Amino acid sequence: MMESLLQTLLNGVASGGVYALVALGYTLVFSVLGVINFAQGALFSLGGYATYLLMGGRIGVNGAWPGLGLPVALPFGLALLLAALLTALASLLVERVAFAPLRRRGAEPLQSLITSLGAGVVLVNLLQILMGAEGYAFPDGAGALAGLPDMVMLGGARIRTIQLLLLAICAGAVLLLSLWLERSRGGKALRAVAEDFTTARLLGIDSDAMVRLAFALSGVLAGLGGGLVGLSVSLTGPYFGISYGLKGLAVLVLGGLGSVPGAIAGGLLMGLAEALVPADASGWRDALAFAILFGVLLLRPGGLLGRVQVDKV
Amino acid sequence: MPSDATPLDRRQRGALRLAALLAAAVGGIALLGRRADPAAQPLPPPAAAGGALTLGAVIALTGNANLYGQDQRLGIGLAERWAADRARRDPAAFPRPVLLSLEDGASDEQSAIAAFNLMLRRGVVALIGPTLSQQAFAADPIAQRRGVPVVAPSNTAKGIPQIGHFISRVSAQSSVIAPLSIEEALQRDPGLSRVAVFYAQDDAYSTAEVAIFQKALTAKGLRPVSVQRTQLGQNDFQSAITAVLPLRPQLVVISAQAVDGGNLIRQLRELGYRGQIVVGNGLNTPNIYPICQRWCDGILIAQAYSPDLDTPINRAFLALHRRSKGEAPPSQLTAQAWTAYQVLFEAIQRLQRGGGLQGVSLAEARRRLMTELLSGRYDTPLGPIRFSPEGEVIQGRFFVAEVRMGPGGRDGKFTLVRERSLEEGGG
Numbered sequence: 001m002m003e004s005l006l007q008t009l010l011n012g013v014a015s016g017g018v019y020a021l022v023a024l025g026y027t028l029v030f031s032v033l034g035v036i037n038f039a040q041g042a043l044f045s046l047g048g049y050a051t052y053l054l055m056g057g058r059i060g061v062n063g064a065w066p067g068l069g070l071p072v073a074l075p076f077g078l079a080l081l082l083a084a085l086l087t088a089l090a091s092l093l094v095e096r097v098a099f100a101p102l103r104r105r106g107a108e109p110l111q112s113l114i115t116s117l118g119a120g121v122v123l124v125n126l127l128q129i130l131m132g133a134e135g136y137a138f139p140d141g142a143g144a145l146a147g148l149p150d151m152v153m154l155g156g157a158r159i160r161t162i163q164l165l166l167l168a169i170c171a172g173a174v175l176l177l178s179l180w181l182e183r184s185r186g187g188k189a190l191r192a193v194a195e196d197f198t199t200a201r202l203l204g205i206d207s208d209a210m211v212r213l214a215f216a217l218s219g220v221l222a223g224l225g226g227g228l229v230g231l232s233v234s235l236t237g238p239y240f241g242i243s244y245g246l247k248g249l250a251v252l253v254l255g256g257l258g259s260v261p262g263a264i265a266g267g268l269l270m271g272l273a274e275a276l277v278p279a280d281a282s283g284w285r286d287a288l289a290f291a292i293l294f295g296v297l298l299l300r301p302g303g304l305l306g307r308v309q310v311d312k313v
Numbered sequence: 314m315p316s317d318a319t320p321l322d323r324r325q326r327g328a329l330r331l332a333a334l335l336a337a338a339v340g341g342i343a344l345l346g347r348r349a350d351p352a353a354q355p356l357p358p359p360a361a362a363g364g365a366l367t368l369g370a371v372i373a374l375t376g377n378a379n380l381y382g383q384d385q386r387l388g389i390g391l392a393e394r395w396a397a398d399r400a401r402r403d404p405a406a407f408p409r410p411v412l413l414s415l416e417d418g419a420s421d422e423q424s425a426i427a428a429f430n431l432m433l434r435r436g437v438v439a440l441i442g443p444t445l446s447q448q449a450f451a452a453d454p455i456a457q458r459r460g461v462p463v464v465a466p467s468n469t470a471k472g473i474p475q476i477g478h479f480i481s482r483v484s485a486q487s488s489v490i491a492p493l494s495i496e497e498a499l500q501r502d503p504g505l506s507r508v509a510v511f512y513a514q515d516d517a518y519s520t521a522e523v524a525i526f527q528k529a530l531t532a533k534g535l536r537p538v539s540v541q542r543t544q545l546g547q548n549d550f551q552s553a554i555t556a557v558l559p560l561r562p563q564l565v566v567i568s569a570q571a572v573d574g575g576n577l578i579r580q581l582r583e584l585g586y587r588g589q590i591v592v593g594n595g596l597n598t599p600n601i602y603p604i605c606q607r608w609c610d611g612i613l614i615a616q617a618y619s620p621d622l623d624t625p626i627n628r629a630f631l632a633l634h635r636r637s638k639g640e641a642p643p644s645q646l647t648a649q650a651w652t653a654y655q656v657l658f659e660a661i662q663r664l665q666r667g668g669g670l671q672g673v674s675l676a677e678a679r680r681r682l683m684t685e686l687l688s689g690r691y692d693t694p695l696g697p698i699r700f701s702p703e704g705e706v707i708q709g710r711f712f713v714a715e716v717r718m719g720p721g722g723r724d725g726k727f728t729l730v731r732e733r734s735l736e737e738g739g740g
Contacts, residue, residue: 007555008552011551011552011555014551015549015551128375132379133374133375133376133377133379134379134380134383134600134603135380135571135572135575135600135603135604136603137603137604137605137606150582150583150584150585151583151584151585157555158555158558158584158585159551160551160580160583160584161583162583163551229548232549233548233549233576233579233580234548234572234575234576234579234603234604236377236546236548236572236573236576237376237377237379237572240548243546274552275552277552281542285552286544
């Protein structure tokens with residue numbers, strides 16, 4: 001009984017950690033701009049492919065140039081960091097193309113939402129043209145964990161070593177981000193912009209720079225998530241990030257729009273809810289997870305740790 | 314001058330005029346449509362301009378079945394080269410030029426329907442495809458209604474030829490092939506009693522195939538200790554696997570698509586499962602090697618094609634494949650796609666030689682081609698095949714293969730472990 005419970009907890013926390021990472025990416029952008037960046041899932045895919053290429057992985061360019069790759073083969077950790085930085089640059093590009101022009105014109109948030117969706121579609125299609133739709137597994141596979149066993153037993157419960165690594169990096173990234181937001185000058189400035197964009201500007205904070213910083217950080221999180229999931233379950237095609245993006249979106253709403261602790265709690269809750277679905281009904285995991293989301297929103301419309309926005313007259 | 318007509322009369326006259334105008338417009342459109350319908354036009358002689366017949370191929374070049382589509386595109390392309398070479402060397406035996414029109418059917422039903430409609434507008438004489446059984450159930454009825462022969466290169470679910478008399482397949486259905494790998498697993502471990510089954514519950518092909526696996530298990534007196542339902546596109550199987558492993562299965566049976574199944578195998582092995590694994594046709598492609606890598610080693614699969622078959626046509630196929638892909642052996646999907654093209658090409662040429670295509674419309678040519686296709690016998694890379702009157706392939710030889718991965722786990726091979734001769738392959 002205890003083993004089974006521990007196994008469920010481990011399964012839930014392992015997938016919940018990734019969901020939290022994706023939801024945090026959304027949260028950062030939402031908290032400063034009040035809009036959802038729908039390109040986050042595509043950036044997640046980009047992070048996975050960038051890590052793969054930097055590790056020496058070969059691509060087929062849709063069958064045009066089989067065996068094409070970069071002339072480098074970096075170790076996993078370095079490749080993951082560089083890929084996260086590349087994804088941050090791509091995220092900044094998304095901000096420049098899909099958000100900044102509309103923001104300057106004072107457009108409705110709904111318009112930015114649509115342009116970000118467009119940016120995501122373009123990004124995924126570019127990936128498909130370059131990489132093809134076939135699945136890729138990371139070169140050296142589990143060799144990224146050379147010398148370690150494929151699986152670890154914890155109190156009778158099994159977890160893949162790759163997932164433990166994934167969980168540790170997710171937890172580290174979330175912790176670092178939370179500390180930075182809470183304690184650093186930059187983090188405080190970002191929170192000030194999130195609280196009130198105009199007032200922050202009047203107080204001398206470069207609000208536009210803070211927006212760019214939020215996009216860069218959300219890109220880093222997407223890149224980390226994509227690389228880690230790619231290592232864990234291989235890259236299953238350019239659309240693989242989209243499903244994580246959708247799940248992250250649900251977590252964002254579940255935890256409370258714009259709330260960092262809410263995104264973490266929502267991610268873990270979503271992961272645990274999925275893990276609690278009886279194994280024989282595993283096909284119903286998504287249905288149950290979204291039913292929980294529905295139930296929580298009925299009881300707490302602002303999400304678990306979010307605040308209900310009251311329109312002022 | 315004031316009119317005597319009442320407002321009611323005027324309205325009636327107006328309505329009648331409008332109705333007459335609409336009827337004329339509909340008639341005109343129908344006439345124009347009839348003239349534009351390629352199926353109503355008589356076929357030009359083979360040597361005349363436009364005398365070539367076009368075969369349409371609708372295969373998955375994008376989406377999650379793209380892995381299969383790549384193999385199929387290769388097979389059709391190689392068959393086209395092989396056919397063109399034969400026609401060049403012996404024009405009298407292959408008098409009617411055949412062109413190929415390829416379209417992406419993606420991996421979903423809507424795309425397959427759109428691609429079929431596009432092909433019909435282009436006036437193809439027959440169609441090859443679509444890639445997935447689930448797509449075939451949606452798109453084949455369109456070809457059936459328009460009287461266009463369809464040869465399925467990879468649809469193995471039950472009920473495909475039964476969609477209509479213009480629908481046939483060269484891919485033996487799972488009920489014939491799938492049980493062979495279960496038999497092999499039992500021969501290797503006659504004492505095995507605990508079996509776990511995983512299948513993609515939202516995939517028509519996998520749900521049909523798993524029913525056949527279950528029937529084969531029941532016939533051997535085995536009852537699954539657990540049946541896990543997965544989903545297309547799922548990549549994290551931790552929960553399902555950790556629920557199964559405490560039941561200590563000795564055999565795991567998987568019916569899923571290549572990427573999902575490859576990930577499932579990898580995670581099964583990583584989480585400590587060491588027993589036998591039998592997989593269905595969805596994993597019947599070398600494209601699983603990069604996904605499950607060293608963990609692919611040892612999986613058992615029943616196949617309709619073996620590169621080890623020593624016949625002239627298979628040697629020709631292997632030679633062309635080698636020229637294109639190097640030493641990597643061809644997949645079953647590539648061989649079946651070649652076969653789909655080959656049977657249509659040979660049926661067209663037989664029909665032409667017998668005068669069956671002279672002065673007939675494209676619609677009539679399609680009807681005659683279907684009859685010719687079903688009545689022929691073909692020597693293909695799959696071995697000798699023919700069709701039942703319903704369009705089901707009748708194939709005599711089947712194979713059980715085991716995946717052997719090379720050092721480093723990057724490349725592998727389906728190694729033949731057993732060949733089975735069946736009097737009747739179709740069903």
